[in-house]
């Protein structure tokens with residue numbers, strides 16, 4: 197699917213928490229954009245402001261100055277057009293899997309039949325059809341996170357925002373989830389902005405990496421991952437075998453080290 201046009205832009209976003217002598221400057225002058233159908237990853241060392249930036253895009257935090265626009269409209273608060281998946285699994289324990297996926301649509305007034313049809317479609321997409329009538333407590337962490345992804349996608353957001361969505365999972369489950377996310381992108385062409393601090397995850401998933409450095413969080417560089425352009429990746433092994441992968445990982449590891457330098461000096 198060709199990348200069409202810009203869907204999201206962050207213009208000179210600054211964020212300072214607190215005030216006076218206790219102020220923390222989390223973001224300074226961050227500008228970047230996300231193209232429609234693109235999977236854009238926010239990467240950088242701990243404390244560089246990735247989650248803060250994602251929260252600003254989600255409308256959960258206000259920038260101190262600057263702004264975010266979705267399709268040219270300024271983001272002024274949370275909205276269904278920007279669906280968020282967090283690291284911790286958030287499902288209602290008293291509802292079954294399919295009822296969890298339907299819940300947001302119910303609140304948004306989607307008619308019953310359409311709700312059911314969409315819930316079934318997205319449960320199928322995350323390979324949970326056979327668990328549709330199970331309760332969340334009977335599911336593994338990875339399965340709970342798949343419910344959260346299905347529920348968010350069923351609301352048909354214009355962009356899916358993901359904050360370390362696989363951070364709480366063990367390594368093997370994490371690979372499966374990453375591979376499943378690429379499958380979802382291939383099938384639904386959803387635009388995604390995803391936060392991670394995992395270099396390999398970023399390279400595997402991203403069409404573009406927006407790299408931030410810390411203290412304060414600033415745009416360091418944008419990486420277009422030319423070595424994997426036009427390649428249909430389905431597994432980690434395929435990624436690692438690609439010419440250009442080791443150099444890319446080395447480059448980002450060096451960036452990570454220099455961007456985190458200040459933090460490490462303080463440790």
Ligand SMILES: Nc1ncnc2c1ncn2[C@@H]1O[C@H](COP(=O)(O)OP(=O)(O)OP(=O)(O)O)[C@@H](O)[C@H]1O
Nearest residue numbers: 213214220222241242243244245246247248249393
């Ligand atoms: N609500 C808050 N009040 C005060 N400071 C905050 C708040 N939220 C974040 N910060 C500070 O802003 C900076 C950026 O934090 P943020 O969580 O956005 O970074 P991050 O890159 O997502 O980090 P990590 O990878 O460790 O999750 C940090 O110094 C953090 O302590």
